Amino acid sequence: MSDIRPKYKGSLLRPMKALSFLFREPATLPMEPREASEVYRGFHLNDWEKCIGCGTCGEICDNFAIRMVEIPDLPSDPAKGVKARRPAIDYGRCCWCALCVDICPTGSLSMSREYIHVSRDLDSYLILPDEAGMHGENFLKGWAKSETSDLLDLARQAMGELEPEARSDNFDEVTKGFDAQSALLEASRCIQCGMCHEACPAHMHAPEYIRAIWDGDMERAVEEIYRTNPFPQVCGRICTHRCESACSIGRRGDPVAIRWLKRFAMDQVEPQKVQEIALKNKVSKPTGKKVAVIGAGPAGLTAAFDLAKLGHSVCVYEARPEPGGMMRYGIPEYRLPYDRLDADI
Incomplete structure (x- = not known):
């Protein structure tokens, strides 16, 4: 193979040649601004x-x-x-x-x-760029988001529902839930900005469990959900989803279906495994303290759940025959099936 490296003749005096340029006047060419293209990537x-x-x-x-x-x-x-x-x-x-x-x-x-x-x-x-540009001279706009360069998927995956004739004589759940492919596509729309986390009253870690769904790790998704919410089956169906109102994708398109993705993750994991995950951080040594909680509604049961994980002995008192409060007695079964509510309780 030929040696393509340049051949230089070495000389101890060669570096001294640079001194010959020391006192020369620099050659300065006048700047002639050139108009940039319409899609130029400037400041x-x-x-x-x-x-x-x-x-x-x-x-x-x-x-x-x-x-x-x-x-x-x-x-x-x-x-x-x-x-x-x-x-x-x-x-x-x-x-x-x-x-x-x-x-x-x-x-x-x-x-x-x-x-x-x-x-x-x-x-x-x-x-800190604004509309005036680098020097406040209001240069024309160059590169901007277009249909071909936009990295976001603005369209939400459709949620299947029972046809009206199929639900006219029963209380079956109306929404069918995502299948695996739809859930994966919906999870791929999330850009992990965390705006939903700030808007959620419970500050749920939605970006984390959505990422776990995208990774195909449903158990990790359930674990992220249980960090802040002991009623994921319920909230995956009837939550007011304020998180979606804050979703940045919703500024130009449909917000990510955060609530439906929560439901999908919960529906994929076996009940026994869900119980193990829910109690994962429970202290091993009881404190010996006893706590009475009045009312087995969402607030009372959440308090009992957190207290029990801290090692306290909790007794919940409820006047009605079944626990759940308004979750059971105020929401129709076609919106929140009783077996899903019982799974959370």
């Missing part, structure tokens, strides 16, 4: 009115060029999926790949046709 733009501070842009950045910065003057409403923070871009790290733009759930991020910034001030390469 970032961000529509602060659209941005919800979800941080998805920072999560997808492989170069760690995006950091979310708290902005005290901005409104914040976790129940609606809005955080008072905006992305800061470090152009010492950014490679202009535009993945942050293509993943942005609201479409607030884009890139301008502005591409020139020269400064000895290193801090000037770290900016």
